[in-house]
Amino acid sequence: MIEVKGLSKTFGDKQVLKDISANFEAGVTSLIIGASGSGKSTLARCLVGLIEPDQGEVLYDGRDFVHMTTKERKTVRKEIGFLFQGSALFDYFTVRENVRFPLDILTDMTSKEKEMRVDSVLERVELTDAHALYPSELSGGMKKRVGIARAISPSPRYLFCDEPNSGLDPQTSIVIDALIQEITKENEMTTLVITHDMNSVIEIGEYIMFIHYGEKWWEGTNKEIMQTDNKEILDFVNASGMMTRKRV
Amino acid sequence: MAPFLFHLGKYFILMWRAFSRPEKLSIYRRRLLDEMVSLGLDSLGIIMVISVFMGAVITIQTAANIDSAFIPTYTIGFTTRQSTILEFSPTIMALILAGKIGSNIASEIGLMRVTEQIDALEIMGVNSSAYLILPKIVAAVLISPFLVIISMFVSIGGGYLIALFTDIVSVSNYEYGIQLDFRLYHVVYALSKSAVFAFIFTSVPSYHGYYAAGGALEVGKASTRGVVQSSIIILVVNYFITQIFLI
Numbered sequence: 272m273i274e275v276k277g278l279s280k281t282f283g284d285k286q287v288l289k290d291i292s293a294n295f296e297a298g299v300t301s302l303i304i305g306a307s308g309s310g311k312s313t314l315a316r317c318l319v320g321l322i323e324p325d326q327g328e329v330l331y332d333g334r335d336f337v338h339m340t341t342k343e344r345k346t347v348r349k350e351i352g353f354l355f356q357g358s359a360l361f362d363y364f365t366v367r368e369n370v371r372f373p374l375d376i377l378t379d380m381t382s383k384e385k386e387m388r389v390d391s392v393l394e395r396v397e398l399t400d401a402h403a404l405y406p407s408e409l410s411g412g413m414k415k416r417v418g419i420a421r422a423i424s425p426s427p428r429y430l431f432c433d434e435p436n437s438g439l440d441p442q443t444s445i446v447i448d449a450l451i452q453e454i455t456k457e458n459e460m461t462t463l464v465i466t467h468d469m470n471s472v473i474e475i476g477e478y479i480m481f482i483h484y485g486e487k488w489w490e491g492t493n494k495e496i497m498q499t500d501n502k503e504i505l506d507f508v509n510a511s512g513m514m515t516r517k518r519v
Numbered sequence: 520m521a522p523f524l525f526h527l528g529k530y531f532i533l534m535w536r537a538f539s540r541p542e543k544l545s546i547y548r549r550r551l552l553d554e555m556v557s558l559g560l561d562s563l564g565i566i567m568v569i570s571v572f573m574g575a576v577i578t579i580q581t582a583a584n585i586d587s588a589f590i591p592t593y594t595i596g597f598t599t600r601q602s603t604i605l606e607f608s609p610t611i612m613a614l615i616l617a618g619k620i621g622s623n624i625a626s627e628i629g630l631m632r633v634t635e636q637i638d639a640l641e642i643m644g645v646n647s648s649a650y651l652i653l654p655k656i657v658a659a660v661l662i663s664p665f666l667v668i669i670s671m672f673v674s675i676g677g678g679y680l681i682a683l684f685t686d687i688v689s690v691s692n693y694e695y696g697i698q699l700d701f702r703l704y705h706v707v708y709a710l711s712k713s714a715v716f717a718f719i720f721t722s723v724p725s726y727h728g729y730y731a732a733g734g735a736l737e738v739g740k741a742s743t744r745g746v747v748q749s750s751i752i753i754l755v756v757n758y759f760i761t762q763i764f765l766i
Binding site: 320321348361362372375376377 | 545
């Protein structure tokens with residue numbers, strides 16, 4: 272479980288996060304949604320320590336991440352998997368090496384154990400045949416799946432996905448969404464998905480937090496968001512042209 | 520002045536982080552070997568081509584500038600050797616490598632920055648500056664003196680070819696000249712400064728790449744800044760090293 276309490280961040284004279292508080296439960300796919308520039312990626316980056324918040328607390332199962340020492344943070348970071356918007360795969364590594372890398376760095380597994388884990392994770396994301404390819408040889412959807420495989424290979428307790436569907440066609444987006452949700456359930460992970468894709472909201476949004484100009488504007492489930500009369504959310508939903516795709 | 524001090528401070532902080540204790544030595548060993556191949560062996564070709572022509576040109580120009588009959592022709596060999604060992608091989612090679620390796624390092628690290636690969640390392644708990652920069656610096660510092668030794672031999676060999684195939688200087692006089700008054704200290708001095716230059720042409724572009732922000736255009740600019748600044752710093756440091764250790 273990740274608890275966020277009163278998180279604020281200012282860049283120069285612009286406050287991008289204003290007193291954000293929320294609870295993200297384990298085994299639940301939580302979505303942070305909002306328009307571009309609303310502060311959702313900044314929030315995710317504050318949560319994992321890539322950006323230092325000005326105020327507030329981030330508790331990973333009760334451990335205050337913001338006020339930890341660098342060494343203590345490393346312990347928590349070993350429990351975090353992060354899928355980046357552009358996948359952020361290491362160009363000079365093959366798919367197999369990319370997925371194995373966190374195991375080399377973070378674990379004391381034997382080489383055989385690592386190989387078995389890589390095989391199992393690649394099988395889970397259905398990329399067994401692509402293990403010897405380099406990122407430049409992969410499609411956008413494959414890159415995302417390798418990104419997911421790399422994120423989950425060290426069995427993290429917390430999974431962050433930043434715009435997992437950006438640049439993907441609707442069908443591939445559904446596959447990626449389903450994969451994220453299944454993995455969350457299978458491993459009882461605390462999963463946060465940062466997105467502005469309303470189709471993802473409908474498909475996998477068990478808990479949704481809507482951010483508007485850096486403020487937590489609304490929270491609820493995917494069923495509740497369809498019934499809200501909140502003007503900003505309605506504008507966001509209408510602007511997205513949602514529900515244009517069908518589950519495949 | 521303030522921006523200069525800001526960047527200088529940021530550079531030293533980055534170097535401090537880069538030289539902090541690595542997470543897993545086995546990973547770094549592998550990266551060090553990879554970097555030695557990519558920075559060192561891959562530069563061997565260009566070093567040899569430039570060195571052979573450099574030696575040949577020094578020989579011809581020295582001969583062309585000796586007008587007096589009182590100056591013996593073995594001076595040509597002597598001058599070629601001294602110029603090569605003291606200046607051309609360590610300094611010119613460092614400038615060439617600053618262009619080749621420096622731009623490569625800045626663009627590689629810069630691209631990793633803008634494609635969030637560095638963030639990915641940080642989230643995994645990896646000290647990204649140590650993981651990316653340290654192996655490059657250590658590899659270059661270790662391998663650069665060997666490249667310079669090769670450059671010295673090839674450059675003096677280039678002069679030898681001139682002696683062999685032209686009548687500018689006889690082979691025997693050239694051979695006598697290159698052996699005349701040989702001081703090992705000069706080689707040690709040259710190799711030491713080549714190691715210092717290697718530190719500069721890897722660390723400065725690394726700094727610019729590491730803090731690149733934006734897109735491809737900014738990575739290109741970071742690469743250019745890395746090469747230009749490391750070249751200037753090499754020349755300035757070369758002056759001070761020469762002043763301190765050779766006079």
